[in-house]
Amino acid sequence: GNWSRLAAQQRLTQDQLLQFDTFGNVTLVHITDIHAHLKPIWFREPDTNIGVGEVKGLPPHITGLDFIREFDLTEGSPEAYALTHSDFTALAKTYGRMGGMDRVATVVNAIRADRPEAILLDGGDTWHGSMTSLITKGQDVVDVMNRLGVEAMTSHWEWTFGTERVQEIVDGLPFPFLGQNIFDAEWDEPAFDPYTFFERGGVKIAVIGQAFPYMPIANPGWKFPEYSFGIRDGRMQEMVDEVRAEGAELVVVLSHNGFDVDRKMASRVTGIDVILTGHTHDAIPEPVLVGETILIASGSHGKFVSRVDLDVRDGRMMGFRHKLIPIFSDVIAPDPEMASLIDEGRAPYKDQLEEVIGKTESLLYRRGNFNGTWDDLICDAMLSERDAEIVMSPGVRWGASLLPGDDITREDIHSVTSMTYGECYRTEMTGEFLNVILEDVADNLFNPDPYYQQGGDMVRVGGMGFHIDVSQAMGSRISNMTLLKTGEPIDPARNYVVAGWASVNEGTEGPQIWDVVESHIRKIGTVKLEPNSSVKVTGV
Amino acid sequence: LAIGSVAAAAIPMTAYAAVEEAIATFTGGAAVGDAGVTLTAPEIAENGNTVPVSVSAPGATSILIVAAGNPTPGVCQFNFGEAAGAQAASTRMRLATTQDVIAIAKMADGSFARASSEVKVTIGGCGG
Amino acid sequence: MANDVKPRVRVPKSAKAGESIVLKTLISHPMETGLRKDSSGAVIPRAIINRFTCEVAGKMVLDMTLEPAISTNPYIEFEAVIEEAGDIKFTWYDDDGSVYEDVKPITIA
């Protein structure tokens, strides 16, 4: 397809990246999981993305050279750089940073020039994830997305700003904030618009929103106690049937379920033509088919924009053409209007954002099922600054990478830590309880039934090693828990001093994690991490 | 990641006995079939203190709900009257830990049917 | 009597004759399980709503037995057939002997 054609080229041009043989009568443009990253970044894709049960070895559960082979890419090519971790540092220097909402604006404008009625949809995890979004409570990102001309969105981390702020922003949005699965917790009644209609290219199109199902578990429910979420695929079927009855010829689900949950939902709900998936941050260069439904995964952090052209006739989707457009920031010209809007938003905080805290000699990245180097650095910071024996850091999938030789700015630290509940707690836990936590989080990732998965990665651990057999059942995956300092096995009955951050419990106390990390980096000056072999993975 | 909110203890055998006893009290020891009752509960509880559960058994006179992993298994019993619009009801329950929730329906002809669903009560945290 | 016990119900104002309607009820109540201990280690005595009934024009819709596993502020949703205009009566029975009632009229549309 487009990707192998691109691969044959020696040099990249904007025209090539945007090249698309316009098809059919409807165009969808999908962006998701930007996590407030408005400027171009480095972003290393995972080296480990284990699929269990029926999805073992299926996209997105392939990485590196396997990924390159599966999609017929060329090693060392721009698309191998964009889509895999292979040879990341060298290729990053060749091909440059990715993303930047000013570049995304150029791409969106070009698609609209070609197909003026294209529909731009935002899959959520948009307002959260940067120092400026934390300071402005998402406003800087909202301004950018409104300027970009988003026409509907769904949600996840948006809710971590709390109900009141979400309501305030939603009241001012010029487009619907969709979630068929968001209910008021008291009376169990729908709380947000489940869907919206578009008339484009002579076609009646329904877009149904699906917010992240496990909000109050994965994030602090006390910030939005008024609402209940859940997968609610029975109601999804009702909504599909309802929009079809109202004349929808094309049914699109704008989802923040995560890829495997969407794949299962597509097999259980009939009548969906397209699922635009989000949450698990997968970038897949071709649509995945489940029955007659196509699943589109558009990556994260503004690294990609998906364009999907559809031929809809006689009330049916007759065919599609798709391109996952990589946003090479050195190739795609920034849209000047968007660039100045972004810079205006940054201006009041520029000095704080760009202050250099230290330097790194190691590649810093997070994405992957187990500890990345950014996580190791954060864990080291907590061990040292909070004087803990064992530390835990959440296995979130957001946060940009840094290359060896890069300065570490305050903004870089926020890219991997920013949140509204960043307090770094210090407490005591028994060895038995530590085991319970590891087993619990492992099951959220490796349960063979996708509906039991939450779409994060394994909790990152410092000061303690363990073995994990991902093929086992809950309660039997974790073994050989060891206190690294002494090499002794963890004693289930002993209390350990534990530090961590991102607790979902109300009233958690401690310094903000970004301050803990900043203080640590200032002390060490230059970051140089040793390879981490404290987690042994089997059963893959 | 949450801390300090999970009860991880294995379910003691006495609890299983209590589940069997609660069911036997309802059925009088009669055989229980598999068809005719639908139990709807979330795969993962958003909050173990308030887990929604719905039951439906067309033609039932009553439906018993038990939580097999709670310290005491009883949850509730719905007895439907002549003005019931459906032999169906919903409520919210507390679940101490990950466990099976069981519904047993007593049909008008005196037969019994059962459905169960595993609900995971997780400490959660993290996310994409 | 437990403090601040307040029943609330959601009932349509009217129905077609013979129609089945959805009724939703909530009652603010701590539903103390009898399993918890206070800070001095003493068991906090059980105090729950143990029974709920709903009648339409004197006919039973639902008679429910509640155990301590029912959540704080019990929520109950069910359906009733409305044959004629009249009162829908909701009754909650507390362990302490208190009885709470709510009555909603319904008309035939």
Ligand SMILES: [Mn+2]
């Ligand atoms: Mn997400």
Ligand SMILES: [Mn+2]
């Ligand atoms: Mn995300």
